[in-house]
Amino acid sequence: MSAPERIPPRSVTPPEDAAELLARGELTVRGRIREASNAALYCTVAYDGREAACVYKPVAGERPLWDFPDGTLAQREVAAWEVSEATGWGLVPPTVLRDGPYGEGMCQLWIEATADAELLALVDAEEPEPGWKAIGLAEVGEGRTALLVHADDERLRRLAVLDAVLNNADRKGGHLLPTGEGRLYGIDHGVTFNVENKLRTLLWGWAGEPLTQEAVDVLEGLREDLADGGALAARLAPLITGAELDATRARVGALLTSRTHPEPSGEWPAIPWPPV
Numbered sequence: 001m002s003a004p005e006r007i008p009p010r011s012v013t014p015p016e017d018a019a020e021l022l023a024r025g026e027l028t029v030r031g032r033i034r035e036a037s038n039a040a041l042y043c044t045v046a047y048d049g050r051e052a053a054c055v056y057k058p059v060a061g062e063r064p065l066w067d068f069p070d071g072t073l074a075q076r077e078v079a080a081w082e083v084s085e086a087t088g089w090g091l092v093p094p095t096v097l098r099d100g101p102y103g104e105g106m107c108q109l110w111i112e113a114t115a116d117a118e119l120l121a122l123v124d125a126e127e128p129e130p131g132w133k134a135i136g137l138a139e140v141g142e143g144r145t146a147l148l149v150h151a152d153d154e155r156l157r158r159l160a161v162l163d164a165v166l167n168n169a170d171r172k173g174g175h176l177l178p179t180g181e182g183r184l185y186g187i188d189h190g191v192t193f194n195v196e197n198k199l200r201t202l203l204w205g206w207a208g209e210p211l212t213q214e215a216v217d218v219l220e221g222l223r224e225d226l227a228d229g230g231a232l233a234a235r236l237a238p239l240i241t242g243a244e245l246d247a248t249r250a251r252v253g254a255l256l257t258s259r260t261h262p263e264p265s266g267e268w269p270a271i272p273w274p275p276v
Contacts (some may be wrong), residue, residue, distance in 0.1 A: 005131040021047050022054060022107045027100045037063050038073065038190070043100075045107070046190070057190075058105035065191070067198070071191030072240075074106035079110075080189035083248075086232045087218045088227050089158050092205050093185050097239075111185050117178035119156065120202065122146040134204020136271065150205050160203040161215045164235035164262050165251055166192040166220065170272050171201035193240045195247040197265050200272045206261040216259065223252050224238040 005042045024048030033040040039061020045054050065110055067139035076197055095108040101273045128134045132149040139145055163171050169191040177185040225232035264270035
């Protein structure tokens with residue numbers, strides 16, 4: 001199948017309406033997103049006079065991974081959206097689990113990103129300039145290195161906290177989608193919620209720094225929602241295992257105890273490859 005022609009959404013709806021559209025609408029495949037590591041199909045979804053572009057990732061198209069159970073990536077993507085919604089930050093596009101042309105899979109609202117926002121950069125310097133945070137040194141060829149930096153942006157900082165909760169093992173630059181309206185979304189959350197520490201991200205700029213009070217308040221709310229009988233715990237139970245849910249609770253508790261952004265553990269590569 002050829003690369004898809006971009007079809008903009010014809011009806012912009014609030015997230016709760018978008019979730020209903022994704023779950024109930026008629027799904028039509030328009031093309032395949034070739035750069036994706038697993039099967040990812042560019043689609044339109046139509047329901048009750050509304051239509052939008054979306055991404056459909058069927059479970060049947062998931063490649064096996066040595067450290068995640070087979071056939072679980074779609075559920076993890078939906079679980080990540082549930083946690084994002086519980087934070088109130090809305091950092092993950094509306095995502096549902098549904099049947100489609102190639103069986104059950106994840107269906108996520110398509111986000112049209114802008115190319116204008118500068119979130120990542122390589123600089124020929126030892127220290128980042130004001131407004132930027134250092135990630136680390138990167139090889140740029142011919143034995144040269146440059147400093148990889150990300151913007152000191154409150155939206156990225158929130159995403160760094162969310163990733164710590166999700167135990168995101170693959171936060172690459174290409175997974176950051178800023179919009180023309182000033183929103184920032186993170187996508188591709190299939191490798192999340194592992195019981196082992198697998199946090200790999202480009203958003204290490206705040207490592208070891210105190211969490212903002214906003215983040216602490218959000219984490220307090222998550223701890224309550226994740227407790228036995230909590231609303232979020234009930235929504236996650238069909239999507240991840242009991243051990244993974246307990247590990248998520250533990251990560252939230254650890255963040256609240258330390259009140260700081262996590263630092264690389266040294267037990268796992270800290271930065272995903274390729275980083276973009």
